[in-house]
Amino acid sequence: MTRSPFQLALQRLLRNRVAIVGGSLLTLIALACVLLPVLLKLDPNLTQPALRNQPPSARFLFGTDGLGRDLVARVLVGGRTSLLVGLAATAVSVLVGVAYGAIAGFYGGKIDEAMMRLVDFMYGLPYMFLVILIMLMFSETARGDMLPVFLALGLVQWLTMARIVRGQVLALRRQEFVLAAELLGVSDARLLIRHVLPNVFGVIMVYATLMVPSVIILESFLSFLGLGVALSWGQLVSDGIAVINPIRSYWWILLWPSLFLAITLVSLNFLGDGLRDALDPKGKT
Amino acid sequence: MSHAAPLLKVTDLRVHFASEGNIIRAVDGVDLELRAGETLALVGESGCGKSTLARALVGLNPITSGAAELNGRTITGLTRAAARPFRRELQLVFQDPYASLNPRFTIAQTLAEPLLLHDKASRRNVDDKVCELLAQVGLDPELRARYPHEFSGGQRQRISIARALAVEPSLLLCDEVTSALDVSIQAQILDLLRSVQQKRGLSYLFITHDLGVVRYIAHRVAVMYVGQIVELRDTESLFEAPAHPYTKALLASIPRVSSKPRAREPLRGEVPSPAHPPSGCRFHPRCSFAFERCPKEYPDLYPVSGGSSRCFLNQ
Amino acid sequence: MSEELLRIRELSVTFATRERTVRAVEQVSFDVRPGEIVGLVGESGCGKSVTSLSILGLHEQPAGSVTGSIRLGERELVGASTKALREVRGNRVSMIFQDPLTSLNPYLRVEEQLAEVLDLHLALRGPAARARMLEILAQVGIPGEERLRAYPHQLSGGMRQRICIAMALLCNPELLIADEPTTMLDVTIQAQILELLRSLRQQRKMSILFITHDLGVVSEICDRVIVMYAGRIVEQARTADLLLAPLHPYTEALLRSTPRVDVPGGGSLHPIAGLPPRLSAKKLEECAFLPRCPRAREGCNDGEPALDNAGDERLRRCIVPVAEMGTRS
Numbered sequence: 001m002t003r004s005p006f007q008l009a010l011q012r013l014l015r016n017r018v019a020i021v022g023g024s025l026l027t028l029i030a031l032a033c034v035l036l037p038v039l040l041k042l043d044p045n046l047t048q049p050a051l052r053n054q055p056p057s058a059r060f061l062f063g064t065d066g067l068g069r070d071l072v073a074r075v076l077v078g079g080r081t082s083l084l085v086g087l088a089a090t091a092v093s094v095l096v097g098v099a100y101g102a103i104a105g106f107y108g109g110k111i112d113e114a115m116m117r118l119v120d121f122m123y124g125l126p127y128m129f130l131v132i133l134i135m136l137m138f139s140e141t142a143r144g145d146m147l148p149v150f151l152a153l154g155l156v157q158w159l160t161m162a163r164i165v166r167g168q169v170l171a172l173r174r175q176e177f178v179l180a181a182e183l184l185g186v187s188d189a190r191l192l193i194r195h196v197l198p199n200v201f202g203v204i205m206v207y208a209t210l211m212v213p214s215v216i217i218l219e220s221f222l223s224f225l226g227l228g229v230a231l232s233w234g235q236l237v238s239d240g241i242a243v244i245n246p247i248r249s250y251w252w253i254l255l256w257p258s259l260f261l262a263i264t265l266v267s268l269n270f271l272g273d274g275l276r277d278a279l280d281p282k283g284k285t
Numbered sequence: 286m287s288h289a290a291p292l293l294k295v296t297d298l299r300v301h302f303a304s305e306g307n308i309i310r311a312v313d314g315v316d317l318e319l320r321a322g323e324t325l326a327l328v329g330e331s332g333c334g335k336s337t338l339a340r341a342l343v344g345l346n347p348i349t350s351g352a353a354e355l356n357g358r359t360i361t362g363l364t365r366a367a368a369r370p371f372r373r374e375l376q377l378v379f380q381d382p383y384a385s386l387n388p389r390f391t392i393a394q395t396l397a398e399p400l401l402l403h404d405k406a407s408r409r410n411v412d413d414k415v416c417e418l419l420a421q422v423g424l425d426p427e428l429r430a431r432y433p434h435e436f437s438g439g440q441r442q443r444i445s446i447a448r449a450l451a452v453e454p455s456l457l458l459c460d461e462v463t464s465a466l467d468v469s470i471q472a473q474i475l476d477l478l479r480s481v482q483q484k485r486g487l488s489y490l491f492i493t494h495d496l497g498v499v500r501y502i503a504h505r506v507a508v509m510y511v512g513q514i515v516e517l518r519d520t521e522s523l524f525e526a527p528a529h530p531y532t533k534a535l536l537a538s539i540p541r542v543s544s545k546p547r548a549r550e551p552l553r554g555e556v557p558s559p560a561h562p563p564s565g566c567r568f569h570p571r572c573s574f575a576f577e578r579c580p581k582e583y584p585d586l587y588p589v590s591g592g593s594s595r596c597f598l599n600q
Numbered sequence: 601m602s603e604e605l606l607r608i609r610e611l612s613v614t615f616a617t618r619e620r621t622v623r624a625v626e627q628v629s630f631d632v633r634p635g636e637i638v639g640l641v642g643e644s645g646c647g648k649s650v651t652s653l654s655i656l657g658l659h660e661q662p663a664g665s666v667t668g669s670i671r672l673g674e675r676e677l678v679g680a681s682t683k684a685l686r687e688v689r690g691n692r693v694s695m696i697f698q699d700p701l702t703s704l705n706p707y708l709r710v711e712e713q714l715a716e717v718l719d720l721h722l723a724l725r726g727p728a729a730r731a732r733m734l735e736i737l738a739q740v741g742i743p744g745e746e747r748l749r750a751y752p753h754q755l756s757g758g759m760r761q762r763i764c765i766a767m768a769l770l771c772n773p774e775l776l777i778a779d780e781p782t783t784m785l786d787v788t789i790q791a792q793i794l795e796l797l798r799s800l801r802q803q804r805k806m807s808i809l810f811i812t813h814d815l816g817v818v819s820e821i822c823d824r825v826i827v828m829y830a831g832r833i834v835e836q837a838r839t840a841d842l843l844l845a846p847l848h849p850y851t852e853a854l855l856r857s858t859p860r861v862d863v864p865g866g867g868s869l870h871p872i873a874g875l876p877p878r879l880s881a882k883k884l885e886e887c888a889f890l891p892r893c894p895r896a897r898e899g900c901n902d903g904e905p906a907l908d909n910a911g912d913e914r915l916r917r918c919i920v921p922v923a924e925m926g927t928r929s
Contacts, residue, residue: 322901329785330788330789331786332759363853372852377768377882380823383609424707430616438876439875440875452692466643467644467728467876468643468813468814468854468857468858469643469817469854469857469871469872470643470871470875471852471855472858472859472869472871473871473872473873475859475871476869476871494786495859497858497859497860497861497866498848498859498863498866499866500601500859500860500861500863500864500865500866501859501860501865501866501867501869502859502866521864521865522862524862524864525864534788535787535889536861537791538787538788538790538791539816540613540790540791540794540817540819540820540821541813541819541860541861541862542816542818542819542843542855542860543819550793550795551794551795552791552792553787553792555732555756555758555759555789556788556789556884558702558755573790579652
């Protein structure tokens, strides 16, 4: 039975227990965040002042926060945001980065130099500063929204992807099967899209998977600064830290979002590592 | 061999690269001609420029000066767009069977691409044509849905050859195509190339370092040394009576299956780097026949029986 | 007949991959005597490299199993501890490989790499070590001090291989294992290296196990030859005997598929049809070469032939009568 390189990679991935664990946890968390609030009719914003700061109980599995809001609802709905931000921002950076890096790597020479100088320049800028600036540029009302955050984070992350893709494309461009296709008269566009990029795809997937956690963390950091999305794990962690005091710890307000965040990040890393091993068993990247 | 106009004519071709302050004279003034249906072997050791020459002919390396013509039309110094019409007539097969096929294409896709691109087949009959091609190179057409990693080195070379033949070229450049293969598989590929040549009247520019292969497959031989041709002759003339001292040393160095112990001493010294070629005759530092003229003057190619040789002793 | 230096008996090396178990080397037995150059010949996948790597325990880990015996003088090497093997490596038995560029550490100068060996095995440092280095380099044809300070990438292929040989010789090994040492070198440089190895054997009475696929090289340098196919020995003989009158169809076919430099037209080439077999761990029910053998007949599929004596220093694994070999098949 003939198996394409993609199918072989998938097989290898499925044999990697750690990656499977990571993938499964991730799926569970994602499903929980998307479905449970709907199925259980949870409202993250319902304030119940009489029930504030309740530790975990049968009724409120994760307890309540300072405004009496159900933490299960907040963590799950907040999870939607964090995951979405992670995926969307990564998607933006992948699209921009791949396009940019592929063109630079494919043409090489002066075009590559010019394009990469720009990347170097942008790398040199203090990016958190930039992100904050971008966030501040949006009006007050838009500030809790997701779009500005997507853009801000995505536009900073693309640089890494561009560099990676450029390196891969540069190397592949000189591979003999690409030269052979070129010698057959295949057009540049087809060379890039049909011959080069499919062979870079694996590396892109790996780095994309590993980029998601860093985006989620960045978003959390923005939340600490008060610039993040209104309801996300980062925001919840920030809230949790704010109420810690020596008298009453309110540990549950900090614990649950942190736990979810940590498990998601670790799972993504496991998955990313697994992908890397599956796509490149000889360790060439 | 008829005396019709040559298929390929290379005139004073030079390919120089700049590197770390040096000029590497990879190809430094090569003239040659190749006729239809002929196999010309390009032989030499590292740094002699044979691969660079082949790649320059197909436009993978830029040319510094000189020209090459295919059927009277210039093929060097062209833009990518201008070179496109020649893609049909001139093809190159690479050495490394493991790098020359796209790992994500099935064999059918690899072979269909040139067929469709150059209108050798339509979408309706391309599959039939792919089967034909595979049969021509001795592979089972049933294998066309497979991926390169499922094939051995020898089989992959057959596929690469099939791909090159798909556009029906008149000239095939074979760049060390059997060097990475086992001896028994090499023999299969050489036979395949010979039979394809007989059936289609193809010409080959066959680059190799293996003189045994040369004697088997080539009609004529060009021996290269540090970017230049030092001897250009009919195959049998070269092997029976090599004219240039380098050719003599090369032939003497080849280990051969024989009951007699080696009589001659191996050639001394290192192969010079094309960045610093010796003065005058480039072979003089290692030549056991060198005399006062050799480091000072540069020898031309002088006629000898069956070809020419770049040595003052042949003048 | 002198005592053997290296005695290999029934060596089998198995690798377990996820899909299947591969028997890379199957019951291989042979000797190497002091001062002898023995060739191990075959094409890719025949097991010659794995055999040579097993001698020093350098085969891929985790491997499958290595069974059998490899005796160096008194010492048993199969199953020996890493510590014991390290004492032997570079010291009594040295090895040089095919690609001199990857055999040398690109980040260290030549003198540093030589110094490491001298320190480890002979506890030589400082001026004494330097003297020995210069001595060795002169012996391999690199006179003078300048090369000591060089990095590998600054040297030519032939030069690098000489340095690898020098490194291998530092401790006066009794056996040098050379795995395709000239395959990547130019023909004229190859001739130089072969001459060097021959003269070293002469001067030091050192044995060489020379692995190659090139029968011409075998003819030039080996006293005896062992031909391997599909992990087993199929023929063994003195070089002249083997090349003049091969007694196994594979050896014969190999000779006939090699283009000849000294025959008009390159001789007639007879390719061997088909591909080398995929090795498995299953016991063979027939001769490994049967699918490709031009002399196949009744009885070839009746179990694998045994390795039989066929005369003075000759072994063959074939049922075709000796008298028939040498005639047209």
